[in-house]
Amino acid sequence: MIVDCAHYRDGRRQHEGPMDPEEAAARCAQGGFVWLGLFEPGPEELARVRASFGLHELAVEDARAFHLRPKAEQYEDGTELIILRTARYDDEREEIDTGEISVFLAEHFVITVRQGIASELTGARSRLERHPELLRSGSASTLWAILDQVVDSYAPVVAELDRDIEQIEATVFSGAVAPTERIYSLRREATDFYRAVHPLLAVLTRRLPSGRAPAVRTPAELLPYFRDVHDHLLLVNEEVAAQRDLLATVLEANIAVISVEQNRINLRQSATMERLTIIATVFLPLSFVVGFFGQNFPWLVGHIGGLAAFLAFGVGGLVLPCVLLFGWLRGRDRGDADGRQERDRHPEARPFGRGSRGVPGE
Template sequence: MIIDCAHYRDGCRQGDGPVPIEDAATLHGEGGFVWLGLFEPGPDELARVRDSFGLHELAVEDAQTFHMRPKVEIYDETVQLVILRTARYDDEREEVDFGEISVFLAPTFVITVRQGVASELHSARSRLEQRSELLHAGTASALWAILDSVVDGYAPVIAGLERDIDQIEATVFSGAVAPTERIYSLRREATDFYRAVHPLLAVVATVERTAVPQLRPYLRDVHDHLLLINDEVGAQRDLLGTVLEANMAVISVEQTKVSVQQNATMEQLTVLATVFLPLTFVTGFFGQNFGWLVGHIDDFWTFLGLGIGGLLLPLVLLYLWLRSRRRPDRPPTP
């Protein structure tokens, strides 16, 4: 879908509304440059753009593929393809949405192909249209505006990830267990964000070296901001690794507490079963209907001696045995 198409000459936009693709293909040879903006175009629409501006088929195919890393490719010696990764933080889902911008850059035209919702460029175009002194620099000024907008969009992502990391860090270091899946998810998002930011340093450095002197200070400013963001996202990755290790330690401590509690419960049950084992044997033995037992236990004292005494004796022996087991070993006498 075509978002906007404009012809820029003498430092300002020519005309009021968008320019059709067919007219833009002829206007870019009449001085100035044309900026065509596309959002998730289909194959047929890209084919029209390719035929109108004479783009290399491999460059168009590259623009349709979602890349993991920013890069710069040169086609036909005059056309550059610059791939940028965009990012946007979603506060409701607490996740990072990624997009991509493919920029076809030539002396007489700029074509931007946006993929994903996190790739808005209206503000970049509006900002550049208010800087007529930069528009005089040609298509490189449009590339600067795009780079500046993309890098500025990274700051809210850093802030959003920082809030999430602070919450997880506070939970873990308070001694509570944080969801391990959430930490892994944050680590994956920070890693994906790092893959979008770090390679862009080389892209901006390449553009800065080849830019006209008028734009180099502005590109250097973009490069400085990008360096700060790169350092921050690298620090966030390292911090998430530390938080993950700390959370594993907290989980291990909690599991140890549960294990100790289970061992104490098993010890109590074992003692209880040990107490009742001889009692069960004695009561079972004297509960048999043997003639001798029936004929000789016929008064109270015999019952008291054989019955109650038979119950107390194993209990006393068990107590003495358990007490001797718990007595600490004495050191040998010299």
């Protein structure tokens, strides 16, 4: 779909209203340049534009595909293809929406093919039309306007990512467990965003005097504007790289918090099992005594008939195992304590790490 098409000459827009690709291509011979803007065009529409402007078939194929990284290609007919990745933060979903802009740049025309909702260029066109001194510089001015808007749109995304990371960071370093899935999601978004930002530095460097000369020369009056965009992009690149590193640290810290919490649960379970084991150990001999005296042998039934016999055999039979068990446990604890004290007094008697023969470990 053609969003807008305009012919610019002497810093002014020469045409208002709709214009088809054939008429736009014919106006290229009248001086100045034509800016044709397309949004998610179909194969037939792209084929029509290609036939009108003589675009390379590989360039058109690149414009139809969706790329993970920005790039710049130069063709023998003097046309450049610059592919940019756009980004926008969605507050409701707390995710980054991405888009793509393919820019066909030549001396007398500029064709932009937008993919995705995060690739709006109306602001870039309006801003450029308010600066006729830049429009007089030629078609390279449109590339500056597009790059400037794309890079400026990165700043809110960086700010929103910072806010999300700070929330996760505060949760993790307060000792609470943060959702690991959310940290992975943020790390993936930061990585995808980095792929959109970092390669764009190479694209921008081509427009500067120190870089490889592009097919469409950058006028000297536009160089300060391209350098300004390059400086902003460097700052965004550094911030996104720092966010990736910080998210890696937060993920490691969250895993450590999860491990600490799991250890606490294991300790509580161990303490519970210890109490249950003690109770079972105490009641095991008592159950044996009760079961023994509960047998209906004539001697037991006939000889335990008075209070004294009941206290001696019944109650005594229950108390005696408890006393013996208590004494055995106390003796075992005392023996363990004496052994630890003996090892502390004679550390040289401790075995080495190579087995029971006392061979020193390597």
